[in-house]
Amino acid sequence: MSEYYHPRYSGRSSRKRPGRAILLVMATGIIIILAGGWYIYNAVYQPNVYTGESETAYFTIPTGSNFDSVKKQLYTHGLIIERRSFEMVARIKKYDQLVKPGRYKLNSEMGNLELVNMLRGGRQEPVKVIFNNIRTPEQLAGRISKQIEADSLSLFRLLNDSAYLDSLGVTRTSLFTIIIPDTYEFYWNTDAHSFIDRMKTESDKFWNNDRTQKLRILNLNRHEVITLASIVEKETNKNDEKPRVAGVYLNRLTKGWLLEADPTLVFAHGDFEMRRVLNIHKQIESPYNTYKYRGLPPGPICLPSISSIDAVLNREPHDYMFFCAREDFSGYHNFARSLEQHNLNAWKYQQALNRKNIYK
Numbered sequence: 001m002s003e004y005y006h007p008r009y010s011g012r013s014s015r016k017r018p019g020r021a022i023l024l025v026m027a028t029g030i031i032i033i034l035a036g037g038w039y040i041y042n043a044v045y046q047p048n049v050y051t052g053e054s055e056t057a058y059f060t061i062p063t064g065s066n067f068d069s070v071k072k073q074l075y076t077h078g079l080i081i082e083r084r085s086f087e088m089v090a091r092i093k094k095y096d097q098l099v100k101p102g103r104y105k106l107n108s109e110m111g112n113l114e115l116v117n118m119l120r121g122g123r124q125e126p127v128k129v130i131f132n133n134i135r136t137p138e139q140l141a142g143r144i145s146k147q148i149e150a151d152s153l154s155l156f157r158l159l160n161d162s163a164y165l166d167s168l169g170v171t172r173t174s175l176f177t178i179i180i181p182d183t184y185e186f187y188w189n190t191d192a193h194s195f196i197d198r199m200k201t202e203s204d205k206f207w208n209n210d211r212t213q214k215l216r217i218l219n220l221n222r223h224e225v226i227t228l229a230s231i232v233e234k235e236t237n238k239n240d241e242k243p244r245v246a247g248v249y250l251n252r253l254t255k256g257w258l259l260e261a262d263p264t265l266v267f268a269h270g271d272f273e274m275r276r277v278l279n280i281h282k283q284i285e286s287p288y289n290t291y292k293y294r295g296l297p298p299g300p301i302c303l304p305s306i307s308s309i310d311a312v313l314n315r316e317p318h319d320y321m322f323f324c325a326r327e328d329f330s331g332y333h334n335f336a337r338s339l340e341q342h343n344l345n346a347w348k349y350q351q352a353l354n355r356k357n358i359y360k
Contacts, residue, residue: 048081049110058125060103063149063189067096070119079106086112095120101149103127103188126185134303135272137175144195147186154192164193168200173299177226178203181303206306214313218250223299229308230300234263235323238331242311245333248320250312257321259290267301275358327352 051057057079061070067090074080089112090096100122106115131143141155158164165171170178179199186195207215207222215225232246252259262277268286282291287298320335322342327349334349336342 046111047109048086048112049079049106049108049115050081051079051106051108055108057106058103059106060149060188061099061101061119063101065099065101067099070099086115089113090116093117093120101189124187124189127188129184129186132181132303132305134176134181135267135301137172140179140303148188148190148195150190150192150195155195158192158196164196168196171299174223176230176300176303177223179303180206180309181305211310211313218313218315224296225309225312226304227296227300229304229312230302231259231261231263231297232311233302233304233308234266235261236331236333239307239311241332242308243314243316244318244320244335245323246308246312246315247318248323248335250315251319251321253295255321256294258292258294259296261290264288264290264297264301267297276353325349 049057057077059074059077059079061073071083071087074086075083080086093113093116095116098120100119102122102124104118104123105125110118127147129144129147131140134140134143137159138156141152141159144150144155145152159175160172162171165175168178180203182202184198184202186198190198215221218225220228228246228249231249232242235245236242249259249261265277265281265284265288266272266274268284268288269281274281282289285292287293288301290297318335319337322336322339322345323333324336324342324345326332326334329352334345336345
């Protein structure tokens with residue numbers, strides 16, 4: 001018997017074959033779309049930054065950098081896990097055309113989109129700039145250049161640019177009168193001009209109504225107070241003693257005495273490691289030699305701290321005319337009203353130096 005094929009059934013069978021093919025194509029397309037969507041999602045949102053054992057890392061982009069140099073830095077420091085997806089998102093967001101310098105804070109939870117948006121928007125992490133115990137403009141330039149992008153040479157040149165300093169109302173000698181040491185926030189890509197201009201602005205803020213009124217009471221100007229504060233700064237590191245030391249020097253100025261401040265001799269000599277001032281040092285020919293010339297020296301001998309400036313403005317009223325380091329090397333001083341008492345205090349300290357074999 002021959003096999004019978006009913007047209008109804010044979011027709012149904014022939015119609016099923018192309019339907020299955022379409023379903024297969026559709027299923028394949030959906031899988032591809034889902035896979036592509038999953039890849040795009042991962043490329044855009046999933047963490048793609050590696051910061052090692054730390055949760056965060058800081059990354060600096062120098063002024064003038066392009067996308068290639070940014071990529072090189074990121075990859076060299078091992079901060080990017082999957083490079084292709086990062087570059088894809090960067091180009092979609094056109095970051096390759098919008099590189100901005102600065103110091104950026106990266107964390108291990110960042111995806112490519114968050115990272116690129118931060119870099120593209122120039123959303124920097126401010127730098128806390130700290131400087132103290134500065135003797136010279138050269139030291140200041142070196143200290144600052146380690147904390148912001150401005151290099152020491154550009155800072156040094158600006159600090160010696162007489163025309164620029166004149167625009168700020170200072171000279172190289174009086175430069176430190178417009179720089180108040182403190183902790184400041186800067187963007188890392190700050191240049192030399194912006195740094196000095198900011199210091200002038202901060203100095204003007206520092207001299208508020210209260211401090212300005214105290215200037216008038218002392219009958220001194222900012223330059224004179226900063227200069228005297230720099231001497232106090234190098235005489236003692238004890239903040240509670242600074243107003244008393246400032247009082248001694250103001251008493252001498254009032255009476256027209258020589259200041260006879262040892263720190264000015266150290267500055268004139270140029271050996272900042274000097275621990276013992278001898279009579280020979282008092283013969284140095286320098287306008288900073290307060291054993292030879294009356295009044296304050298031409299300018300600050302260091303960058304005085306706020307505590308030293310305020311110590312002058314709030315000097316302790318007393319009738320002491322002399323002081324000498326204590327023989328116990330505590331960092332404090334013995335104060336005296338008479339030369340006789342002072343000479344005794346000085347002898348005690350000199351004997352203590354001799355016992356420790358400190359001769360210079």
